[in-house]
Amino acid sequence: MALISVGIDHEHASLDLLERATVPEHEWTKMLRTLVSHRNIHEAVFVSTCLRTEVVAVIDRFHGAIDEITETLADATGLAPEQFADHLSVYFDHDVATHLFSVAAGLNSVVPGEFEILGQLRRALELAVDEQSAGGEVTELFTRALASGRRVRAETAIARGTTSFAQAAASAALDELGEDLRGAHVVVLGAGQIAGGVARSLLSAPVGVARVTLLNRSPERAERLRLELADQRVEVGPLGEVARYVATARLIVGALEAPAPVLSRRDLGDSTRTTLIVDLAVPRAVSSDVGELAHVRRVDISDLQSRVARALGDRRESVVAAQAIVASDVERFLADQRARGAAVVVRELRERFDDIVASELVRRGNDLASLNEREREVVASLVRSVVAKIAHRPTVALKEAAGTDQGIRLSEATRNLFDL
Numbered sequence: 056m057a058l059i060s061v062g063i064d065h066e067h068a069s070l071d072l073l074e075r076a077t078v079p080e081h082e083w084t085k086m087l088r089t090l091v092s093h094r095n096i097h098e099a100v101f102v103s104t105c106l107r108t109e110v111v112a113v114i115d116r117f118h119g120a121i122d123e124i125t126e127t128l129a130d131a132t133g134l135a136p137e138q139f140a141d142h143l144s145v146y147f148d149h150d151v152a153t154h155l156f157s158v159a160a161g162l163n164s165v166v167p168g169e170f171e172i173l174g175q176l177r178r179a180l181e182l183a184v185d186e187q188s189a190g191g192e193v194t195e196l197f198t199r200a201l202a203s204g205r206r207v208r209a210e211t212a213i214a215r216g217t218t219s220f221a222q223a224a225a226s227a228a229l230d231e232l233g234e235d236l237r238g239a240h241v242v243v244l245g246a247g248q249i250a251g252g253v254a255r256s257l258l259s260a261p262v263g264v265a266r267v268t269l270l271n272r273s274p275e276r277a278e279r280l281r282l283e284l285a286d287q288r289v290e291v292g293p294l295g296e297v298a299r300y301v302a303t304a305r306l307i308v309g310a311l312e313a314p315a316p317v318l319s320r321r322d323l324g325d326s327t328r329t330t331l332i333v334d335l336a337v338p339r340a341v342s343s344d345v346g347e348l349a350h351v352r353r354v355d356i357s358d359l360q361s362r363v364a365r366a367l368g369d370r371r372e373s374v375v376a377a378q379a380i381v382a383s384d385v386e387r388f389l390a391d392q393r394a395r396g397a398a399v400v401v402r403e404l405r406e407r408f409d410d411i412v413a414s415e416l417v418r419r420g421n422d423l424a425s426l427n428e429r430e431r432e433v434v435a436s437l438v439r440s441v442v443a444k445i446a447h448r449p450t451v452a453l454k455e456a457a458g459t460d461q462g463i464r465l466s467e468a469t470r471n472l473f474d475l
Contacts, residue, residue, distance in 0.1 A: 058151040058196065059117065061124045061143055062102070062109025065356070066163060068142040074338035076108050076139060078131045079312060083179075086131055087188040093123040098190040100183040100197060104175045106165060106337065106356065108132075109144075111155065113192050117147065152388055155196060156381045159204030161213065165359055166223045167374055168213035171248060173204050196388075203384035210380060213373040220359075221252025221310075224333050227354050228306055229260055231331050235305060238265045242304040244294070244318065244340050245311030246271035246280045253308050253335075258286050268304075270294045271311065298322040307332045309340030316342035323348060335359075393462055397453050400466045403475045404449065408442050 063076045078086060083101055090099040090110060098113035108128070114120035125143070129136045146154040154163075159176055161168040180197040183189035189197075208214045229236065241257055241264050243250050254267050267289045271277040277291040292300050297318055301307055307330060309318065319342040323330070333354045334341045346353045416423075416435055423431050449469060456462035469475065 057114060057117070057148050058111070058192070059114050059120055059124075059148075060109060060111045060146040060151045060154055061121065061128075062107060063128075063139055063142055064109065064144055064163070065106040065165065067144050068139070072139060072142060073106065073108070075134055076128070076132050077312075077337050078103050078108060078128075079314065082131060083182060084186055086127065087183055087186045089127050089130070090124070091188045093120075093127070095119040095123055098193040099188045100179050100193055102176060102179040104172070107158075111151065111193060111196070113190065121145065149385075149389055152196060152200070152385045153381070155200045156203045156385050156388075157378075159200040160207040160377050160381050161204065162374065162377060162381065164220070165356065166220055168208060168211075168377070169220055169223075170208070170214065171220050171252070173201060174248060176204075177201060199384070199388045203381060206384065207377045207380050211373045211376040213377045220335070221249045222256050223359050224249075224308065224310075224335055224354075225253050225256030225260070227359060228257070228308070228331060228333050229262065231352065231354065232306060234262065235329075236260070236262045236264055238263065239305035240265060240303045241267045241306045241308070242297075242300050243267060243269050244271075244297070244307070244309045245269075245336070246273070246277040247310065247312070249335055250308070250310040251280050251283065253310055253333075254280070254284055254289065257306075258284065258288065264288065264306075266290065268292050268300050270297055270300060272313075298324065301330075303328075304330060306330070307341070309334040309336045311336055311340055313340060314338065316340060318342065318345065320344040320348060323351070397456070397462050397466055400469055400475065401450050401453050404446060404453075404469060404473060407473055407475060408446050412438055412442055 063073060065073060068076070078101075080103070083103060086101045087099055090096050090101065090112065095115045096112050097115070100111045102109045102111070110124050110128070112120065112124065125136050125140065128134075128139070157163050159173060161170075161172055164172055176197060180189060180194065184194065232239075243254050246269055250269070254269065257264055258267060265288065267286075269277040269280055269289065269291050270293065272294050274291060274293065281289045281291050294317060301318065301322060302324060305328070307318065309332070311317070313336065315338070317340050323345065327350050329350050329352075331352045331354070332341055332345060335356060337356070339355070341353070345351055416438070423434060426434065453462065453465055453469065456465050
């Protein structure tokens with residue numbers, strides 16, 4: 056069995072394709088159950104964020120698993136496989152660890168070092184564990200990747216300054232509007248982690264917004280976020296009345312999961328008020344026709360990517376330091392994995408020899424019938440001693456080479472020679 060990672064992400068696919076490849080949260084359980092029902096997939100974790108849709112799995116046959124994962128993604132997204140096949144990111148065996156550790160460290164994020172990805176990976180693993188689609192191997196992989204991600208943020212300055220996707224969005228709004236946000240009304244579409252992060256950043260900004268309205272399909276969730284923010288400037292409203300609230304908004308932030316846009320050109324009416332829309336949702340929360348309005352400026356994920364790339368500056372050294380930590384942690388993980396593999400082979404080899412001795416003593420029982428109990432025990436002890444001496448050198452060699460490429464070759468040879 057081997058590890059594989061198959062996904063669509065913002066580094067290799069357009070925002071339009073990412074939108075269409077997004078799987079709603081209420082479908083994730085079904086995704087996991089479908090994945091592990093396939094012949095070649097034994098364990099699976101499904102990760103779905105605004106910029107990443109990915110399957111990490113323990114598999115048998117490489118090509119068979121690729122076909123099964125692609126088929127599952129196609130069914131879940133409604134896309135034909137040929138629509139995204141050329142944009143898939145595929146990692147196999149040891150490269151899966153390098154990839155996942157880098158993702159956890161925030162090295163593959165729009166905002167390097169952002170914290171939100173850690174929570175997203177942790178929730179994906181927790182769901183897979185709850186659904187019993189995550190076994191020991193993939194659980195260990197994710198656990199170690201999350202630990203490495205926390206280490207990167209603790210030991211480098213990669214998370215200095217703007218450390219989240221939400222903060223980057225708030226910074227973009229502040230850069231665009233500046234003093235125009237003072238005393239302004241802000242509407243946030245959504246009540247999840249990113250929506251909360253944006254609202255928190257705007258409320259703490261020195262410019263001083265007057266009011267933040269949270270609009271969400273679930274009023275209860277929006278109310279929970281309002282209580283968490285603990286700011287009297289925050290109010291909650293029904294998403295169905297979006298037109299009423301945006302009529303007075305200077306800034307609108309889209310940060311919710313919806314199958315179709317919840318804000319259209321019609322909702323903005325005939326207002327000529329200059330409005331900035333920051334749409335972070337995938338699929339988009341704001342329809343494309345809104346951008347046709349002369350008084351509306353729009354910022355989306357691709358704009359944020361460009362802004363962050365320009366702002367990296369001296370954090371590039373921190374990225375290099377983070378990459379070094381990831382490389383070290385990956386090598387340690389792989390060495391531990393190889394060592395565990397050698398220990399398993401040693402145990403199986405000993406069990407194999409013990410089984411042979413036991414079965415031979417039983418098979419030759421009649422030949423030993425003339426011996427008394429003490430004499431039979433002497434014979435049995437002699438046989439076990441000879442077998443143990445024969446097994447000693449292979450066992451020592453396997454242990455000494457554990458964690459190396461030679462150890463892998465010795466383990467494979469031992470399995471083949473002794474039919475383990």
